[in-house]
Amino acid sequence: MARIDLVDLAHSYGGNSADLESFALKPISMTWRQGGAYALLGPSGCGKTTLLNLISGIVTPSRGKILFDGVDITPLSTQKRNIAQVFQFPVIYDTMTVGQNLAFPLRNRGVPRGEIDARVAEIAKLLDLTPYLARKATRLTADAKQKISLGRGLVRSDVAAVLFDEPLTVIDPELKWQLRSKLKALHRDLDLTMIYVTHDQTEALTFADTVVVMHDGRVVQSGTPAELFDKPEHTFVGYFIGSPGMNIVPAEVSGREARIDGHIIALNRSYDALPAAAKIEIGVRPEFVDVAPTAPGLLSADIERIDDLGRVRFARVRIGDAKFAARVPPGFSIPGKTAGLIFDPSHVHVYADSRLVEGTL
Amino acid sequence: MDKTINQKAWFLVLPVFLVVAFSAILPLMTVVNYSMQDTFGNNQFFWNGVGWFKELLDPSTDLGGRFFASLWRNLFFSAVILAIEVPLGIVVALSMPRDGWTVAACLVTLALPLLIPWNVVGTIWQIFGRPDIGLLGYALNSIGINYNYVSNELDAWATVIVMDVWHWTSLVALLCYAGLKSIPDAYYQAAQIDGASRWAVFTAIQLPKMNRVLLIAVLLRFMDSFMIYTEPFVVTGGGPGNSTTFISIELVKIALGQFDLGKAAALSLVYNLIIIIVCWVFYTVMTNAGADRQANKGVA
Numbered sequence A: 001m002a003r004i005d006l007v008d009l010a011h012s013y014g015g016n017s018a019d020l021e022s023f024a025l026k027p028i029s030m031t032w033r034q035g036g037a038y039a040l041l042g043p044s045g046c047g048k049t050t051l052l053n054l055i056s057g058i059v060t061p062s063r064g065k066i067l068f069d070g071v072d073i074t075p076l077s078t079q080k081r082n083i084a085q086v087f088q089f090p091v092i093y094d095t096m097t098v099g100q101n102l103a104f105p106l107r108n109r110g111v112p113r114g115e116i117d118a119r120v121a122e123i124a125k126l127l128d129l130t131p132y133l134a135r136k137a138t139r140l141t142a143d144a145k146q147k148i149s150l151g152r153g154l155v156r157s158d159v160a161a162v163l164f165d166e167p168l169t170v171i172d173p174e175l176k177w178q179l180r181s182k183l184k185a186l187h188r189d190l191d192l193t194m195i196y197v198t199h200d201q202t203e204a205l206t207f208a209d210t211v212v213v214m215h216d217g218r219v220v221q222s223g224t225p226a227e228l229f230d231k232p233e234h235t236f237v238g239y240f241i242g243s244p245g246m247n248i249v250p251a252e253v254s255g256r257e258a259r260i261d262g263h264i265i266a267l268n269r270s271y272d273a274l275p276a277a278a279k280i281e282i283g284v285r286p287e288f289v290d291v292a293p294t295a296p297g298l299l300s301a302d303i304e305r306i307d308d309l310g311r312v313r314f315a316r317v318r319i320g321d322a323k324f325a326a327r328v329p330p331g332f333s334i335p336g337k338t339a340g341l342i343f344d345p346s347h348v349h350v351y352a353d354s355r356l357v358e359g360t361l
Numbered sequence B: 001m002d003k004t005i006n007q008k009a010w011f012l013v014l015p016v017f018l019v020v021a022f023s024a025i026l027p028l029m030t031v032v033n034y035s036m037q038d039t040f041g042n043n044q045f046f047w048n049g050v051g052w053f054k055e056l057l058d059p060s061t062d063l064g065g066r067f068f069a070s071l072w073r074n075l076f077f078s079a080v081i082l083a084i085e086v087p088l089g090i091v092v093a094l095s096m097p098r099d100g101w102t103v104a105a106c107l108v109t110l111a112l113p114l115l116i117p118w119n120v121v122g123t124i125w126q127i128f129g130r131p132d133i134g135l136l137g138y139a140l141n142s143i144g145i146n147y148n149y150v151s152n153e154l155d156a157w158a159t160v161i162v163m164d165v166w167h168w169t170s171l172v173a174l175l176c177y178a179g180l181k182s183i184p185d186a187y188y189q190a191a192q193i194d195g196a197s198r199w200a201v202f203t204a205i206q207l208p209k210m211n212r213v214l215l216i217a218v219l220l221r222f223m224d225s226f227m228i229y230t231e232p233f234v235v236t237g238g239g240p241g242n243s244t245t246f247i248s249i250e251l252v253k254i255a256l257g258q259f260d261l262g263k264a265a266a267l268s269l270v271y272n273l274i275i276i277i278v279c280w281v282f283y284t285v286m287t288n289a290g291a292d293r294q295a296n297k298g299v300a
Helices: A046-054 A098-107 A113-126 A144-152 A173-190 A203-209 A225-230 A234-238 B009-037 B052-054 B063-097 B101-115 B117-127 B135-142 B151-182 B187-191 B198-226 B230-235 B247-257 B261-299
Strands: A002-013 A025-032 A037-041 A063-068 A084-085 A160-165 A193-198 A211-214 A218-223 A247-250 A251-261 A263-271 A280-284 A288-292 A301-307 A311-317 A320-328 A336-343 A349-352 A355-357 B037-039 B046-048
Touching: A002 A046, A002 A311, A025 A046, A025 A218, A037 A046, A037 A203, A046 A084, A046 A160, A046 A193, A046 B009, A084 A234, A084 A336, A084 B187, A098 A113, A098 A288, A113 A144, A113 A320, A113 B135, A144 A160, A144 B187, A160 B187, A173 A193, A173 A203, A173 B046, A193 A203, A211 A225, A211 A234, A211 A263, A211 B063, A218 A234, A234 A247, A234 A280, A247 A320, B009 B187, B009 B261, B037 B261, B052 B063, B052 B261, B063 B151, B063 B198, B063 B247, B063 B261, B101 B151, B117 B135, B117 B151, B151 B198, B151 B230, B187 B198, B198 B261, B230 B247, B247 B261
Parallel strands: A037 A193, A037 A211, A084 A160, A160 A193, A288 A320
Antiparallel strands: A002 A025, A002 A063, A211 A218, A247 A280, A251 A263, A280 A349, A288 A336, A301 A311, A301 A336, A311 A320, A349 A355, B037 B046
């Protein structure tokens, strides 16, 4: 159990070069609170697994430091760090029973026999593995195997953090829910720091109280699920989180007005000091744009198709060349090929070079 | 719905059947035929029933005695080379690099002995071990070890065993290396996190993951060493005395040396049967292990 600090941590698989842009993980500094449930969210190749392997010590960083409770553990080997890690594919030791699998990390550390048995029994109970303890681990299903991998991490009472590297990839969808709630419950009961890597936003948003979104080796935003939804700090967060993702459209912004295609959209805040050379875009989630009959003063769009998601319907429309998604209000029938769009000004954000710009009230 | 009955399919099998008949079944039947008869040359044969088989399986007769002596000798030889080559092959595979250009260099070097014809291997070691001009024999004798594979049984055995180890350990090593390469990195990383020692990694991960290739390696090496002929024939000619006369050498002596076609035929049939039985046992063990794994996958 520990607080984990990353100090100017960066990594390049090609060795430490001067060219920071080529790094798999660009320098980051952040703190992981003791007992927090974190999710590292991002597409494949964004550096999230690299970050995880740096924390567990499987990969040694090109630069920067990792502190556990203020102690620099960067030079320590994986064995010496008190870290548990669960991998994408279940790792079990073929020749051992479930019980022996769970006992393996303790036996390797020379823990006395009685203590091992007690600890294994306790963890098996937590993970509902007690009936299988005497069975050969190879004969179990993928989710049971993944629970064993997890159990091997939890069986050590002194782990600083438990790291998950997309642990539910090979699990059947209905079991995913069960296993995820199990993880949530374990997190509450054991007061452990858990870091969960995934590219699945549902997994990240349901598991974590803090979601760290990564893109191209950088952390672009970290915050609660609500913060990521309401106020994406980067256009990437906008369209990566949410389904469908945020609409991002180039616009001319001045004062309290944004101009798209000659139409004016009102903004809640005033944006006067926008950088001149930057690419200016506005972003608004489809949930905050309604389709309406065309009317003067409304931005009009060509309707391409309607996606009926059951509880809500989204219209896929086109404004000039830009694709756009908007909510179709309940009971509203589509008048024809074109429709007007009504924006909720409090949820229209302005981005300069993909980064959120805070306007003034 | 009734099954369509179409006997025409038999005609399609016919060509293969003919090829197999001429290449395997007919020659084998000739051997069966010989094994039931006796001949004094001139292509004259006399019916002997199962007489040769009775004699062969009775250690008190000359034929039986020679057969069993060479059989035990051969089994002992196979046991010794397996006991050396399998652990040595594993050690070599474990110490090979996992990536980089050195991998290719190691693989080529290891494969070299496998590419040398049996006869040449025999000749190399025959010369290498000679006390007068051979590097090994001369060196051993000049440091005071009285080594001579022509006159000393122990030296002859040592030479034949070292030669086989030199020739075939690479095969075991290459198979094991392939087995090791197929282990995902996550296993090693998990073992690191679980604090496993080098030995624990070997017994808990590497050895269990290698057991299939090891079975194949053991099978191949057993069959090959059980049928060994050329190398000991070239080096020691089965001597000194009969000390390195393995089954196939004995067989050739009886068939071509003494021209006892009946005895030789009976011996080759029994020899063949032993090999088939051992193969069958190995095959059953291997497919059972495989089926086990398949069943697990089905559950997962």
